[in-house]
Amino acid sequence: MFSKDDPDFKKVVDDVLSSLMASGDFTKLYNKWFMAAIPPKNINLEFPMTEALKERVAHPSDVVNN
Numbered sequence: 160m161f162s163k164d165d166p167d168f169k170k171v172v173d174d175v176l177s178s179l180m181a182s183g184d185f186t187k188l189y190n191k192w193f194m195a196a197i198p199p200k201n202i203n204l205e206f207p208m209t210e211a212l213k214e215r216v217a218h219p220s221d222v223v224n225n
Contacts, residue, residue, distance in 0.1 A: 177219045185216055 161168055179185040186208075193206040208216070 173219075173221060180216045180219050 161172065163169075176185070179188070189208060193204050193208075196203045
């Protein structure tokens with residue numbers, strides 16, 4: 160989360176997330192933390208991406224769908 164009143168910071172966040180999504184690193188990070196054992200107790204949340212999140216990763220946008 161960040162302030163709505165900081166367009167410069169929003170651009171930085173948007174650019175980083177878009178870059179992670181385009182490179183495939185977003186999915187790798189997601190899988191590391193939500194689909195694999197997390198140290199130190201090696202708990203696996205087994206929480207796959209929803210279809211909506213997969214779509215957003217494939218087509219990044221800041222448009223809110225209600």
